[in-house]
Every structure is written in C-alpha cells, then in structure tokens.
Amino acid sequence: MRNRKLMTLAAGATAMLMSAGAAMAQADRSDWPKSFTVGTASQGGTYFTYGSGWANLVAKELGITGSAEVTGGPMQNMALVSTGDLPFGMTTMGPARESMDGENPIAPGVPLTNACAMFPMYTTPFSVTVLSSSGINSIADIKPGARIGFGPAGSSSDTYFPKMLEELGVKFDRRNGGWSDLAGQLQDGLIDVVAFAAGVPVPAVSQLEVQTDINIIPFTEQEQAKIVKAFPVAAQEIPAGTYKSLTEPARSVSMWNFAIANCDLPESFVYETVKTVMGDHDRMVGIHKAATETTVANADKNTFMPWHPGAAKWFNENGANISPDLVHKK
Missing domain, CATH: 3.40.190.10 (Periplasmic binding protein-like II)
Structure with missing residues (x-):
C-alpha cells in the first residue's frame, strides 16, 4: 500500500513538472508572432527554393505557420525586413552594405539599419x-x-x-x-x-x-x-x-548570402529559428545543394552587418566567436 501511494505521489509530481514545463514553454513563446514569412526572390532561382525550404522546415519544427514570398530579391528584402514589412529575408552582402549606407534604390538616401544577420547561407x-x-x-x-x-x-x-x-x-x-x-x-x-x-x-x-x-x-x-x-x-x-x-x-x-531578420524580433524566436536551420545540415542540403556552405564556420563571412542577438547567442554557443561589438543593441 505504501509503495502504491509513493508511486501515485511520484506520478502526480511528474505530471505537475510536465505541466509547469509546458506552461513555461508557452510563456517563452508569448511574444512570438503567430506566423512568419521569408522574403526570397523570383521563382526558378536558388533564393526561392532555398528560402521556401527553410521556411517550411522552421514552420514544421516550431509548430508555427510559415511560408516564403516571391520578392525582387536582396535589395527589396533588405528594405522589407528593415522596415518590418517582413520578419525574415535573404540578401547578398553587397546589397546589404549599400542598403545600410542609404544606397538602396527602393529607399534612396534612407539607411536601412534594422535588418540583422541571422545565418550564413552560401556564395x-x-x-x-x-x-x-x-x-x-x-x-x-x-x-x-x-x-x-x-x-x-x-x-x-x-x-x-x-x-x-x-x-x-x-x-x-x-x-x-x-x-x-x-x-x-x-x-x-x-x-x-x-x-x-x-x-x-x-x-x-x-x-x-x-x-x-x-x-x-x-x-x-x-x-x-x-x-x-x-x-x-x-x-x-x-x-x-x-x-x-x-x-x-x-x-x-x-x-556571400546571409539570411536576415528584423532586429526587433524576439530573441528566443530567432534563436530557435537559427537552431532549427543550423542544427539539421543534412536536411538543408537536401533542400538545396548550395546549403553545403550553411555552416557555423562561415559565420565569419559577415564582417559588418549587426547580428540579431538570438542568432549571435546560438552561434557563440556552437563554436563561433561573434564579437559583442557586432551584435545589435536596442
């Protein structure tokens, strides 16, 4: 009888811990968006295939609605992500530099500085x-x-x-x-x-x-x-x-190409997104062979764009050495 009571108490305690853990996980997501979109480029190009792939991967693993959107490519993505019209996008580093310097033709003279680096994609x-x-x-x-x-x-x-x-x-x-x-x-x-x-x-x-x-x-x-x-x-x-x-x-x-995130996105959301993409390299390569270059070692290919704090946290936990000076500060 005593053993049965102990087992009952243990089961109850486990259930309470699981419930508390679930509540904590839910609380951690309280500021997450209900859905997300990744700005890519035209259909038939690598951006669209690669971007659709990681959008679907993240949506499935994190249990949140996600999709890719056809855009004009890196310049437009820098503008859309920096202004918050899109949470995520992809860009090449040349257009990224020009956009940050106010030389984006979509917003001439306006420095687009609220798009943060998220992870390296490929050359x-x-x-x-x-x-x-x-x-x-x-x-x-x-x-x-x-x-x-x-x-x-x-x-x-x-x-x-x-x-x-x-x-x-x-x-x-x-x-x-x-x-x-x-x-x-x-x-x-x-x-x-x-x-x-x-x-x-x-x-x-x-x-x-x-x-x-x-x-x-x-x-x-x-x-x-x-x-x-x-x-x-x-x-x-x-x-x-x-x-x-x-x-x-x-x-x-x-x-080089990098995935980018609006700098105001919740740190935990971007952290989990990066963890999902970077943590399943084989699956990313299955989406597109260009993802063979989507590795932690290539984080150093970004030398000027501020990293999103959530992304920087994941990379530094996994062997990268991102300087605090290169992490976005609110």
Whole structure:
C-alpha cells in the first residue's frame, strides 16, 4: 500500500513538472508572432527554393505557420525586413552594405539599419549562360547590342552583373525578369544571354539544360582578376558536374548570402529559428545543394552587418566567436 501511494505521489509530481514545463514553454513563446514569412526572390532561382525550404522546415519544427514570398530579391528584402514589412529575408552582402549606407534604390538616401544577420547561407557565383547554337564560347564573343537578361530588377545580379560586363567592355541591351521567365526567353530566342547570379545549381539552368543544349561561359583569368579588383566579390570556380553541361570547372566570381531578420524580433524566436536551420545540415542540403556552405564556420563571412542577438547567442554557443561589438543593441 505504501509503495502504491509513493508511486501515485511520484506520478502526480511528474505530471505537475510536465505541466509547469509546458506552461513555461508557452510563456517563452508569448511574444512570438503567430506566423512568419521569408522574403526570397523570383521563382526558378536558388533564393526561392532555398528560402521556401527553410521556411517550411522552421514552420514544421516550431509548430508555427510559415511560408516564403516571391520578392525582387536582396535589395527589396533588405528594405522589407528593415522596415518590418517582413520578419525574415535573404540578401547578398553587397546589397546589404549599400542598403545600410542609404544606397538602396527602393529607399534612396534612407539607411536601412534594422535588418540583422541571422545565418550564413552560401556564395552566389556570377555565371553566363547561352544556347550552344549561339556560337558564344567566351565573354569576348558576346556581340555589341546582345540582349542580356540580368534577373529581377534590384536583384544582386541586376545590381552588379551589368557593371561587371561593362567593365569587361561588353555592350548590351539590358533585360529584366524572373529566372524561369528569362530561361524560357533564352530558349525561344528572345534574348541572347542570361547573366545569372544565384547559388548553384540554379534551378532554371538545370531545367533549361534538360530541354536544350547550353554553354556555361567561364571568365578568363584576366577577366576574373579585373572584376575582383573593381567589385566586392571574390574569385571562385563553379565545380565541374554542377550542371550536366559543365564538364570542367568554370572560373567565376562570387558574393556571400546571409539570411536576415528584423532586429526587433524576439530573441528566443530567432534563436530557435537559427537552431532549427543550423542544427539539421543534412536536411538543408537536401533542400538545396548550395546549403553545403550553411555552416557555423562561415559565420565569419559577415564582417559588418549587426547580428540579431538570438542568432549571435546560438552561434557563440556552437563554436563561433561573434564579437559583442557586432551584435545589435536596442
């Protein structure tokens, strides 16, 4: 009888602890939003695939409604997240720097400083794609007046690639559009070149090469050096096999991408979001191969954007060394 009473008391105590724990967990979420949206870019690009993937992952694991939204890409995401119109987004570091300095074309003259770094995503290589039938095998082969698609207006590609090609002496007719749309225009002969800036493999390119023969045009060593000297990019190679059409490495340049959060979001919410994404690397790579670079070691690729306190806390707990000076302070 005594043992039975002890078991009953123990069970009651356990139930009370579980109830208290549940109440505490619920209290911890009291200031969380009921849902969230991740600003990505156009469909057919890496941002949309990658962003939709981590939005769905976080929504499932945290039990909160989440989704991705098609946007104009990094510049617009910096504006939408900084103003609080979107809680989360993704950006490349060049547009991030320009936005913080008040040089975002969406809000000219207004420093957008309320978007915080959340986690490193991957590098964005800049690559040129043409139809094999075009006869274009190098940047120098692009004829004056060629119709070149640079992605959505305000995207990283649209911001930097035209300037890069101008630096290399290419004269062109500038076109904009979503990546899937531009790939379709290339296949239909409505444009001559697509200048992609997106994590590889770019879904639109992978789909395009299933339907027709394409060439991925590399930079020469001299062209690469000239671009690296003139723009905030680093030298990189797109590995052979990234696309079926790419049988050897293609010389390129690249820029880092980071997920961003509105700096006013609750610390615990951002902490749990980062923990979910960074804590399941294999699942992220399954969403998109570019996520092989979504690692703690790459946190140091952000040297200027303030970290959200929740993100900084998780990274510092997991081997990073984020300086307190680089953490957003309210």
